[in-house]
Every structure is written in C-alpha cells, then in structure tokens.
Amino acid sequence: MTNETQVLVALILWLFLFGWIGMRRGYTAELWLLLITVISWILLQEQGDIFVRLANSAGRFIALVQAGGLTAEPEEAMRIVADAPRVITEDNRQGFLFLIWALIVLITFVLTCDTRLVKPKPKNKFLSFLIGAVNGLVFAALLLPVLNNLLETVTLPQDSAIEGLLIVIGRFWTLLADSLAGAWSWVLTWPAGAWLLLITALLLLIAWPLRGSAAGKK
Numbered sequence: 558m559t560n561e562t563q564v565l566v567a568l569i570l571w572l573f574l575f576g577w578i579g580m581r582r583g584y585t586a587e588l589w590l591l592l593i594t595v596i597s598w599i600l601l602q603e604q605g606d607i608f609v610r611l612a613n614s615a616g617r618f619i620a621l622v623q624a625g626g627l628t629a630e631p632e633e634a635m636r637i638v639a640d641a642p643r644v645i646t647e648d649n650r651q652g653f654l655f656l657i658w659a660l661i662v663l664i665t666f667v668l669t670c671d672t673r674l675v676k677p678k679p680k681n682k683f684l685s686f687l688i689g690a691v692n693g694l695v696f697a698a699l700l701l702p703v704l705n706n707l708l709e710t711v712t713l714p715q716d717s718a719i720e721g722l723l724i725v726i727g728r729f730w731t732l733l734a735d736s737l738a739g740a741w742s743w744v745l746t747w748p749a750g751a752w753l754l755l756i757t758a759l760l761l762l763i764a765w766p767l768r769g770s771a772a773g774k775k
Contacts (some may be wrong), residue, residue, distance in 0.1 A: 579689015
C-alpha cells in the first residue's frame with residue numbers, strides 16, 4: 558500500500574467518524590459548529606491583536622492588584638503598570654490565539670449538544686452526515702499543521718509500529734502534563750479576587766445543567 562493510499566484511507570476514516578458524530582448530533586448543531594469554528598478562526602487570525610491587548614491589560618491589572626497598587630499613589634500605580642511584563646508576547650501569541658479558538662470550539666460543541674439551546678429538527682441523516690464530514694475536513698485542515706509541528710520533534714522507529722505508537726502517546730502525555738503544570742503554576746499566582754471569579758464561574762457551570770434537570774421533572 559502506497560503512502561498516498563494510506564493517507565486516503567485515514568482521511569476517509571476521519572471523515573466517516575465526523576459524519577457519524579454529525580448523524581448523532583443533527584445537522585442544526587453541526588451547522589452552528591461549522592459556522593462558529595470557521596468564523597472564529599478567521600476573526601482571530603485577522604483581529605487577534607484585540608485579544609492580545611486585552612490579555613496584556615488584564616495581566617497589568619493583576620500585577621497592580623498583587624503589588625497593592627490600588628491603594629498606592631497614582632505615580633506609584635502607573636510605575637507598577639508600566640513595569641509589569643507582558644503576558645502575551647510574539648513568542649506565545651499564536652499559541653494564545655489557538656487556545657482561545659479551541660475554547661470557543663469546545664464551548665460551542667457542548668452548547669450545541671444541549672437540546673434546550675439548539676432545538677432538534679426533523680432528522681435528515683444524509684445532511685447531518687454531510688455537514689459532520691465537512692466539519693471533519695475543516696478540523697483536519699486546521700489541526701494537522703499543529704499536530705505535524707509536534708510530531709516533527711519525535712523520532713519514530715521504522716521496524717516497530719507498536720513502539721512508534723507508544724512513543725507518540727507518551728509525547729502527547731508529556732506535553733499535556735507539562736502544559737497543565739505550567740498552567741497550575743500560573744494560576745497559583747492569581748489574587749483572591751480572581752479566585753473568587755473562577756469559583757463563581759465553576760458554580761454557575763455546575764448549576765446550569767442541574768437547573769435544566771429540575772425543570773424537566775416539574
């Protein structure tokens with residue numbers, strides 16, 4: 558089997574998987590996911606500087622709060638803000654924007670699974686499968702370059718497929734663990750107010766599905 562044939566088979570399996578997911582979710586939910594995925598990607602690529610400036614402004618505000626600048630003299634507060642390092646730099650800008658896009662896609666996927674928000678339409682399995690497959694094609698085009706950058710740093714053995722699979726899984730696991738550790742270290746630097754906002758948001762996320770379950774029992 559040639560490399561081109563292997564790629565074709567892998568692509569067919571990928572599209573079939575997304576098509577099956579589309580049949581399970583319905584074409585309305587898949588269409589919303591497709592539109593938001595594409596539009597958010599384009600907007601972040603074209604207008605990503607807006608989010609970068611917002612993140613850096615939030616970083617300066619956190620630095621100001623941590624240094625007690627809210628009760629300091631105006632000149633001292635301005636000095637603290639001016640000396641605060643930028644949270645998002647040119648080195649991590651693309652990663653930051655990609656993370657925002659991934660969160661938007663994830664939230665959209667979860668919300669469109671909720672039949673209270675996206676009303677189920679009369680089933681059209683072919684259309685649902687088709688839009689799901691298109692989503693698969695879009696995700697392949699957007700995610701494969703990122704995954705390829707990761708796999709370029711991995712040396713795979715040529716004589717053992719199982720060993721190569723274990724190496725790739727280990728590389729993904731190491732990357733995930735390092736990312737979570739770095740994120741946790743950053744979160745530990747948050748002031749009490751940021752923790753309060755985070756806990757409030759988590760409570761709201763937990764209460765939302767419970768609210769729907771309680772309403773359904775009435």
